[in-house]
Amino acid sequence: MSNERGFTFIEILILSSVLLFVFVGTGQTLDYLVKSNRHQSLLWDAGELGELVTLELLNMYSSSPELTEGNHVRYYDSQKLQTQGPTFFEVNWTITDNKPILSVKEIQLTVKWREGALDRTTAYITYR
Numbered sequence: 001m002s003n004e005r006g007f008t009f010i011e012i013l014i015l016s017s018v019l020l021f022v023f024v025g026t027g028q029t030l031d032y033l034v035k036s037n038r039h040q041s042l043l044w045d046a047g048e049l050g051e052l053v054t055l056e057l058l059n060m061y062s063s064s065p066e067l068t069e070g071n072h073v074r075y076y077d078s079q080k081l082q083t084q085g086p087t088f089f090e091v092n093w094t095i096t097d098n099k100p101i102l103s104v105k106e107i108q109l110t111v112k113w114r115e116g117a118l119d120r121t122t123a124y125i126t127y128r
Contacts, residue, residue: 043120045080046089046111046113049080049089049091050091050109050110050111053091053093053109053111054109057093057107057109067128070094070095072093072094073091074090074091075088076088076090077089089111089113090111091112092109092110093107093108093110100127104128105127106125106126107124107128108124108125109123109124110122110123
């Protein structure tokens with residue numbers, strides 16, 4: 001009987017398999033957490049942008065062209081700065097006069113953005 005110390009090939013193979021499963025599982029979890037964090041960050045930014053545009057519309061004079069009945073659009077970059085053409089966020093709003101009652105405007109506002117291969121949207125309705 002030999003008195004050698006060390007691990008056998010089978011023990012090393014089993015340990016390698018276990019570590020492989022642990023690392024693969026950890027990698028997938030980290031990937032999911034990064035994507036989830038990015039989604040929540042974009043959702044937060046879209047919510048802030050929607051709130052800012054809504055407050056701006058509520059504080060405008062009634063004669064402002066952006067408060068006329070119909071559809072309106074603005075574009076914003078990822079830093080929430082307004083741009084001339086499509087970039088990152090697209091803010092659309094529809095003004096409907098005399099809804100729900102006379103002399104009241106309904107404002108339906110949506111913020112759209114692209115996240116990977118998916119189009120995302122958040123929506124708001126308010127009255128002025």
